[in-house]
Amino acid sequence: xxxxxxxxxxxxxxxxxxxxxxxxxxxxxxxxxxxxxxxxxxxxxxxxxxxxxxxxxxxxxxxxxxxxxxxxxxxxxxxxxxxxxxxxxxxxxxxxxxxxxxxxxxxxxxxxxxxxxxxxxxxxxxxxxxxxxxxxxxxxxxxxxxxxxxxxxxxxxxxxxxxxxxxxxxxxxxxxxxxxxxxxxxxxxxxxxxxxxxxxxxxxxxxxxxxxxxxxxxxxxxxxxxxxxxxxxxxxxxxxxxxxxxxxxxxxxxxxxxxxxxxxxxxxxxxxxxxxxxxxxxxxxxxxxxxxxxxxxxxxxxxxxxxxxxxxxxxxxxxxxxxxxxxxxxxxxxxxxxxxxxxxxxxxxxxxxxxxxxxxxxxxxxxxxxxxxxxxxxxxxxxxxxxxxxxxxxxxxxx
Numbered sequence: 001x002x003x004x005x006x007x008x009x010x011x012x013x014x015x016x017x018x019x020x021x022x023x024x025x026x027x028x029x030x031x032x033x034x035x036x037x038x039x040x041x042x043x044x045x046x047x048x049x050x051x052x053x054x055x056x057x058x059x060x061x062x063x064x065x066x067x068x069x070x071x072x073x074x075x076x077x078x079x080x081x082x083x084x085x086x087x088x089x090x091x092x093x094x095x096x097x098x099x100x101x102x103x104x105x106x107x108x109x110x111x112x113x114x115x116x117x118x119x120x121x122x123x124x125x126x127x128x129x130x131x132x133x134x135x136x137x138x139x140x141x142x143x144x145x146x147x148x149x150x151x152x153x154x155x156x157x158x159x160x161x162x163x164x165x166x167x168x169x170x171x172x173x174x175x176x177x178x179x180x181x182x183x184x185x186x187x188x189x190x191x192x193x194x195x196x197x198x199x200x201x202x203x204x205x206x207x208x209x210x211x212x213x214x215x216x217x218x219x220x221x222x223x224x225x226x227x228x229x230x231x232x233x234x235x236x237x238x239x240x241x242x243x244x245x246x247x248x249x250x251x252x253x254x255x256x257x258x259x260x261x262x263x264x265x266x267x268x269x270x271x272x273x274x275x276x277x278x279x280x281x282x283x284x285x286x287x288x289x290x291x292x293x294x295x296x297x298x299x300x301x302x303x304x305x306x307x308x309x310x311x312x313x314x315x316x317x318x319x320x321x322x323x324x325x326x327x328x329x330x331x332x333x334x335x336x337x338x339x340x341x342x343x344x345x346x347x348x349x350x351x352x353x354x355x356x357x358x359x360x361x362x363x364x365x366x367x368x369x370x371x372x373x374x375x376x377x378x379x380x381x382x383x384x385x386x387x388x389x390x391x392x393x394x395x396x397x398x399x
Contacts, residue, residue, distance in 0.1 A: 002134040003105045007098060007143040009376050012044040015144035016375055016383045039066075041146050042094035050146035053077070054093055057085035069238055078229055079190030080148035097146035104154030105143060109133045111154070111161040116344045118164055119306045124358060128347035128365055133157075136343070137287050137372040138336035141383055149333060152192035157340045159185040159197055160313065168201075168218065169208040178214035182221025189226040193320075196337045198222055200316035207308050247327065254326035277329050278322050284385050285335040287371040290346040293364070297349035298341075313341035332386050 010016060018038060039051040052074045055065035060082055069075055080100070087096035112133045116126035133139070142149045166181050167173050188194045198219050205215045258267070283291050298314075301307050317338030324334065347365065354360035375383040 002131075003102055003109065003139070003143070006135060006140045006373075007102055007105075010140060010144045011098065012046070012094075012144065015046070016141040016380065017047045017145050017147070017387055018045050020380070020384045020387055041097070042092050044094040046094070047145050047147065049074075050097070053081050053084065053097065053146045053148070056081035057088060057093070057096075060085045061088070075233065076193075076226065076230065077148050077191055079187060079225075080151055080192070083151075084146065094146065098144060101143040101145075101150040104151040105134075105139050106154075108139070108154035108157045111157040112340055112343060114161050115157065115164065115340055116347065119309065119344060120348050122348075122351065124356070124361070125344070125347045125351050128350055128361060129344045132290060132343040132347060132365060132368055133339065135369045135372050136336070136339060137383060137386055138285055138333050138339070140372060141386055142333065148192045149336075152188065152194055153336060153339065155188040155191055156194060156196055156317075156337050159188060159194075160200070160340055163201070168214070169205055169210045171209070171211060173210070173214060175211075175213055175217055178217045179221050182218040183224055186222035186225045189222065190229055195320045196316045199319055200312055203316055204309060204312040207312065247324065251324045251327045257326075274325050274329070278318075278325055281321065281325075281329070281332040282318060282335050282338070284332040286339070286342055287368065287382055287386065289368045289371060290342055290365075293349040293368075294342045294345035297345040297352070300349070300352070301345075310341045310345060314338045317341065330388060 013019065038045055039048040040046065041050050041054040052067050052072050055067035056069070056072055056074060056078060058065040059069055060078075065072075074081075083100050084093075084097040087099055090096070091099055109130045113126040113130040116129040117123060120126070139150050139153060162181060162185060163169070166177050168178060168181050185197055188197060201215065201218050201222075205218075298307065298310055301310070317340075318335055321331075321334035321337075328334075346368070347361075350361045350364035354364055371382060374380070
């Protein structure tokens with residue numbers, strides 16, 4: 001119900017990712033039309049990237065598409081477009097994508113509650129963590145778009161829960177279980193580039209000393225759905241546009257580009273500024289307050305049995321976005337994948353500081369909820385910073 005309410009307040013032209021890409025709202029991050037980076041899906045104003053996914057859904061339904069596959073940079077995320085296309089005949093094109101987002105958001109809330117219960121043995125912490133996810137700014141900002149971010153957030157935490165339920169990292173786990181867990185979680189790669197999942201498996205799997213065979217099988221199996229889809233697309237001789245797929249290679253090259261980083265002490269300064277920008281992005285993705293609570297709780301639990309799990313989720317959730325800092329430093333929403341650890345730890349901190357008093361614990365998480373909803377009452381700047389940072393912030397290390 002909370003997820004539906006948060007979404008309902010931010011549909012179409014009221015969606016932050018639509019309004020803030022218009023010239024009158026934007027911080028400089030829009031392109032070549034008087035309306036900025038916007039378009040229409042089912043007659044509803046949206047961020048123009050949404051048109052790419054609705055076009056892919058139209059193609060799957062054998063309908064004419066505004067953006068043909070040959071010009072569509074998101075063909076690899078066909079799982080999201082397919083799900084939206086299945087729902088479109090029943091609820092409409094735009095509403096179909098919104099429904100997908102809400103369903104995965106709810107799935108993320110439930111999975112976070114279940115993980116909090118497993119990691120803290122406290123249903124009260126689970127409820128607080130679920131409430132934080134149900135009002136999370138990164139989810140709310142994007143749930144009214146035909147974009148796969150919200151679905152990918154939900155898939156990430158549901159995959160983490162799957163790994164827990166099947167004892168993926170235990171030494172006694174059968175290789176068949178590892179294989180199936182890899183395939184199921186790998187379906188998420190048809191929704192978005194969820195490199196956070198294999199990163200988590202490697203980090204936590206090595207720490208837990210899971211069998212090398214199982215580790216390798218999980219990683220290979222994760223890649224199978226994407227490989228199968230790509231292979232089918234190529235065998236069918238269908239056109240594709242893969243420009244976006246070169247971004248990781250460009251980011252890697254940029255880390256060693258002296259024209260960007262400078263030389264000697266200048267390079268150290270550049271890296272320091274970039275690291276500071278990464279910290280700023282992480283804080284902005286959660287609108288600050290939950291990150292403070294989570295940091296306090298992680299330090300408090302640093303010697304606990306579950307500290308390594310929280311650390312692995314945080315590192316895996318942030319690492320891909322941190323890697324892209326060298327070329328794409330201005331998009332904090334990419335850092336939201338650390339949310340399972342951030343919100344569970346923040347909830348645990350609130351519960352501990354409140355001395356296990358529910359009303360006081362709720363009061364401690366209220367600032368996070370208020371900050372996430374200021375855009376509704378006419379103060380959009382924080383939500384705007386979550387989506388697109390100002391141009392003069394974007395390349396702090398460039399000379």
